[in-house]
Amino acid sequence: MDWLLLDWxxxxxxGLGIFLGMGILLFLFRIILTWYPQIDTQALPYRWIVAPTEPFLVPTRKLIPPIGGVDITPIVWVGICSLVRELLLGQQGLLVLLSLH
Incomplete structure (x- = not known):
C-alpha cells in the first residue's frame, strides 16, 4: 500500500511542478506584454499567453489597481506561483517531506 501512496x-x-512552472513562465511573458500596450493580445501567438492567464488577472486587478498606470498583477501572480511551488515542491516542501516518510 505504501507504493500506491508513493506513486500518487x-x-x-x-504534475504540480509542470503546472506551476508553466504558470510562472506565462505570467513572466504577461509582464513583458505589459511593457508593450500597443500589441494586439487577441492575435496569435499572444492569445496563447493571454487566454490562460487572464482568468487569474481579472479578479486580481479588482483588488490591486494599476500603480502609476502600470499593471502589477502579473508580478503578484509570479510571486504567488513561486511561493506555492516552494511550499509544496521545494527542498523542505510539504510534498517532498511526505514522500520521505
Missing amino acids: LTLTRW
Whole structure:
C-alpha cells in the first residue's frame, strides 16, 4: 500500500511542478506584454499567453489597481506561483517531506 501512496505523491509532484512552472513562465511573458500596450493580445501567438492567464488577472486587478498606470498583477501572480511551488515542491516542501516518510 505504501507504493500506491508513493506513486500518487510522485505524480502529484510531477504534475504540480509542470503546472506551476508553466504558470510562472506565462505570467513572466504577461509582464513583458505589459511593457508593450500597443500589441494586439487577441492575435496569435499572444492569445496563447493571454487566454490562460487572464482568468487569474481579472479578479486580481479588482483588488490591486494599476500603480502609476502600470499593471502589477502579473508580478503578484509570479510571486504567488513561486511561493506555492516552494511550499509544496521545494527542498523542505510539504510534498517532498511526505514522500520521505
